[in-house]
Structures are given as C-alpha cells and as structure tokens.
Amino acid sequence: MLNFSRARSQPRAARSMSLGGMDYVDPKKKGNLLGKVFLVAALTALCILVIKRSPSFTTPSPFSVHEPGVTHVLVTGGAGYIGSHATLRLLKESYRVTIVDNLSRGNLGAVRVLQSLFPQPGRLQFIHADLGDAKSVDKIFSENKFDAVMHFAAVAYVGESTLYPLKYYHNITSNTLLVLESMAKYNVKTFIYSSTCATYGEPEKMPITEETEQKPINPYGKAKKMAEDIILDFSKNSKMAVMILRYFNVIGSDPEGRLGEAPRPELREHGRISGACFDAARGIMPGLKVYQYFHFYFWLK
C-alpha cells in the first residue's frame, strides 16, 4: 500500500526533476517565470509608449510634410559642383532643400559648408544614396514631400563615357527614368533636368539655337539625349512641368569662395574645359582657346 501521508511530508527539495527523460518544471517556478515575462513585456510596452510620446517621435520631420508657403526641392547631385551652387542659391532664396548624392564624385565638404550656412531645422537635409537603387529612390520619395526636383546627379565626362558607355547609359538614362517614375508615383509636379550641350554633337551651323538639331556623337551626349526624350515623352501626357537645361562648359564659383569645382584628381585626365583652363594658366599644359563662357551662378539669378 502506498503511504500518501509520508509522500506529502517529504521536504520539497528539488524544484525540477527529470521524468522519463523529460524536464518537469515545478508549477510555482513556472508561475515565477510567467510573472517575469509579463514584467518585461509591460516594461517594453511602457518604453515604447514613452518613446512614441516624446516630441521627436510625434513631431514629423519638416521634410516629410508639405508646409504652406515653403517649397521643398530635391537636388540630386547636390554634393557636386553645379548641384552645390544651385543648393546655395535655393537656400538663400528660402527654399527647403534635400540633397541626394552617392558621393561618388562630389564631396561632403560642400554639403558641410551648406549645412553650416543654413543650420536651422527644416532648411537642408543630406541623404547619402545611389539613384541607381530603385528601392532607395522609392523610400526617399515616400518619406519626403517634394514640390520639385532638380536632377544634377550624373557621371559627366565625355572622354570617360567613350571608355565606359554602359556606366553612362545606366547612370544617366536609367537613373533619370527611376527619378521620373518616383516623381509620377508621388505626385511631384516640377522637374528641372540638367542636360548638356553634348546632345548637339558637332552642329553644322553656329551659333547653336533652340532649333539646332541634336545629334550627339558620344555616349555621354547620347545618354543625356535619351533621358531628355524620356522626359519630353512623359511630359506630353502628364501635368508635370519640365525644364531641360543644356549648358556649355560651366565655370566659376560662389563669389565668396565657399564652394567651387573640386574634381577628383583621377578624373582630371578625362578633361573638362574648366580644369584645363586652370592647368593652362598654371603652365601644367600649353595654352588653349576657350570659345564659350557661361556663369551658372549668375544664370541662376
């Protein structure tokens, strides 16, 4: 006969024991464990609540909302030569600016200068991203409310384009298509595209006018011309206002010397008129003739 009273009088020494190879957990300990889990969950929920109620969580970023009277411009390639000057001008004129740049060619120094000149919240934000990455581009447009896009980002060396044509078609034509698609998806209605005189090729008649036929002769010019065609075709059946700039050999810098053109040393061999002028002036190369002169900064006025 089993002695139940004896069994009950045994001291409760072990809290868990093995029953046929299975762990047996004392119900009291289980209760303790559940209590701890509950406590942790409650504390986590409390933390989430506190964070959500903190002003930085509840107040949306000024870049993510349309603010009456404020025009928010996305400047792609804003760490580069022309894009940084355009950004300076926009900020001076009280625009809100988001720069997107992958820093493959531009420099962070220019962005820092701009940030130091306009440190107030909601004036300038910098997003380090590659416009060839469709997911990033979509995220940027979904998280920010832009009124306009100025698309400067591009690889932009004629000589280099003949060596790496695919890079140019991808970076210029394909990326412009991505930007345009996101603009259409997120209802951004103004597009300013930085194209180039290289889309004209070698015109038979000078001077070049708006009517001059565009016959590009290198991948850089062709990629830009294709991007232009995409933009113009799209604009025919959309309410998007588009402007295409075809400028020639931009030179000059912020009159106060805060920004300038700072091409990477390895790109100098691909040659731009501006760099060549300085090299000629410094005697690094023999003299050269300059046919056109265009001051972008003053043009922006």
Ligand SMILES: NC(=O)c1ccc[n+]([C@@H]2O[C@H](COP(=O)([O-])OP(=O)(O)OC[C@H]3O[C@@H](n4cnc5c(N)ncnc54)[C@H](O)[C@@H]3O)[C@@H](O)[C@H]2O)c1
């Ligand atoms: N400089 C000129 O004389 C000239 C003349 C005509 C047209 N343009 C056009 O103007 C624009 C700007 O030229 P720039 O002289 O300032 O060149 P730049 O190289 O100084 O600036 C281009 C910027 O675009 C960025 N960029 C390149 N690919 C990118 C990508 N996939 N994603 C994000 N950022 C990217 C680079 O990092 C760089 O900061 C270009 O579209 C160029 O074709 C320039």
